[in-house]
Amino acid sequence: MSTDNDKANDTGSAPLHGLLAEYDNPTALVRAAEKVRDAQYEHWDTYTPFPIHGMDPAMGIKPTVLPWIVFWAGLTGCVVGVGFQYWTSVIDYPWVISGKPFWSIAANVPIAFETTVLFSALTTLGAMLALNGLPHPSHPLDLKRRFAKVTDDRFFLLIEARDKKFDATDTRALLESTHPAVLDDVAEDRVTSDKLPTVILGALAVLTTLAILPFALAYKARVSKSDQPRIHLVPNMDNQPHIKAQQESPIFADLRGMRGDVPGTVAQGNLQEDDHLYRGKLEGGAWARTFPKEIAPSEQNMKRGEREFGIFCAPCHGLSGHGDGMIHERAAALGQGTWVQPTNLHQDYLRQQPVGELYNSITHGVRNMPGYGHQVSVEDRWNIILYMRALQRSTAAAPTDVPESERGALK
Numbered sequence: 001m002s003t004d005n006d007k008a009n010d011t012g013s014a015p016l017h018g019l020l021a022e023y024d025n026p027t028a029l030v031r032a033a034e035k036v037r038d039a040q041y042e043h044w045d046t047y048t049p050f051p052i053h054g055m056d057p058a059m060g061i062k063p064t065v066l067p068w069i070v071f072w073a074g075l076t077g078c079v080v081g082v083g084f085q086y087w088t089s090v091i092d093y094p095w096v097i098s099g100k101p102f103w104s105i106a107a108n109v110p111i112a113f114e115t116t117v118l119f120s121a122l123t124t125l126g127a128m129l130a131l132n133g134l135p136h137p138s139h140p141l142d143l144k145r146r147f148a149k150v151t152d153d154r155f156f157l158l159i160e161a162r163d164k165k166f167d168a169t170d171t172r173a174l175l176e177s178t179h180p181a182v183l184d185d186v187a188e189d190r191v192t193s194d195k196l197p198t199v200i201l202g203a204l205a206v207l208t209t210l211a212i213l214p215f216a217l218a219y220k221a222r223v224s225k226s227d228q229p230r231i232h233l234v235p236n237m238d239n240q241p242h243i244k245a246q247q248e249s250p251i252f253a254d255l256r257g258m259r260g261d262v263p264g265t266v267a268q269g270n271l272q273e274d275d276h277l278y279r280g281k282l283e284g285g286a287w288a289r290t291f292p293k294e295i296a297p298s299e300q301n302m303k304r305g306e307r308e309f310g311i312f313c314a315p316c317h318g319l320s321g322h323g324d325g326m327i328h329e330r331a332a333a334l335g336q337g338t339w340v341q342p343t344n345l346h347q348d349y350l351r352q353q354p355v356g357e358l359y360n361s362i363t364h365g366v367r368n369m370p371g372y373g374h375q376v377s378v379e380d381r382w383n384i385i386l387y388m389r390a391l392q393r394s395t396a397a398a399p400t401d402v403p404e405s406e407r408g409a410l411k
């Protein structure tokens with residue numbers, strides 16, 4: 001008995017799905033639900049446009065077990081997270097990093113937290129679907145025109161015909177006694193399939209395959225051999241076709257990969273042809289007595305020389321150059337016999353020494369003093385000598401070194 005123009009369904013031959021009662025206010029529905037609950041029906045449900053407080057007790061619904069399922073899933077996630085990290089960093093690949101212990105719970109909290117959340121979240125979704133028997137693409141109520149009002153202002157109660165207590169007359173009488181606005185038969189849905197649409201199933205299959213693909217490829221790469229270089233998504237300079245030390249090269253007849261420089265090769269900017277500037281020597285090999293033209297005795301160069309002398313020379317030779325720097329003081333305090341005192345730079349032979357020879361001493365070292373050519377630039381070596389000369393003057397100046405105008409003050 002269909003009271004309204006339902007959507008196409010062969011109601012005549014379709015078996016009865018259940019009895020649908022419609023109410024126009026929530027209170028009536030709650031009262032009706034209480035009656036049905038007390039009559040001990042099992043397969044029935046209520047449908048409302050919004051959640052109604054008190055509906056769960058009115059229907060006699062027990063609290064869901066979902067929280068427990070999620071709790072155990074979360075616990076499993078936590079154990080898996082901690083366990084997997086323990087396994088990787090203590091058992092499978094124990095690797096000392098900065099002397100830290102292999103195992104520290106603090107370092108593993110973030111991952112364990114994440115796996116806990118991940119397992120809980122996925123389980124919540126999965127268990128919710130499973131407990132509700134979803135997905136359930138078709139439902140006989142979908143064919144009821146009136147039922148569409150469930151999203152607006154009507155309240156429904158459906159008792160299914162498969163319920164053990166269901167009886168065509170008794171159940172109808174029970175529902176009549178709840179004073180529904182409309183009471184109606186619901187026929188089984190013979191029109192729509194209850195299977196998921198092929199499109200969705202197909203999409204799920206494709207997505208699943210795509211999700212597995214990277215793992216499958218990675219696995220294949222691990223277990224198989226290839227003479228092709230690995231695929232690098234961002235190659236940068238990972239794969240350079242160069243020959244490593246001692247490797248063979250098919251390019252040369254003698255197959256040696258390591259080749260000497262072509263005779264006479266000089267790196268760019270390293271020609272250093274100027275003997276005066278780079279070696280402190282004049283043509284013919286004598287030590288230069290003058291500064292190279294690149295190093296003018298300017299205030300700027302002098303300051304630079306003072307700075308570099310303070311960094312590289314003063315630790316041994318002392319700030320004033322008397323051979324009493326901190327390193328010497330400490331070494332002498334240790335009293336060990338092999339220490340040679342840094343030379344006092346205020347000695348006559350050093351005052352006379354050509355600047356070229358001083359340059360050579362700084363560059364290559366002299367007797368027990370190490371060379372500083374690899375640390376101090378060419379220009380700075382000359383600047384240091386400039387400053388050294390000033391230091392030397394400071395302890396052995398002639399009256400002629402004082403400007404004529406101020407010589408009178410000396411007396």
Ligand code: HEC
Binds near residue numbers: 345370384
């Ligand atoms: C690590 C300590 C140390 C530092 C740093 C050092 N020297 Fe020396 N220097 C020595 C010692 C020691 C000697 C004496 C070597 C010997 O007689 O065996 C010496 C000797 C010298 C001499 C005398 C060379 C000669 O012909 O007798 C000069 C000049 C000199 N140093 C200049 C410098 C300058 C300039 C610097 C800074 C660039 C410098 N030293 C940095 C320890 C040092």
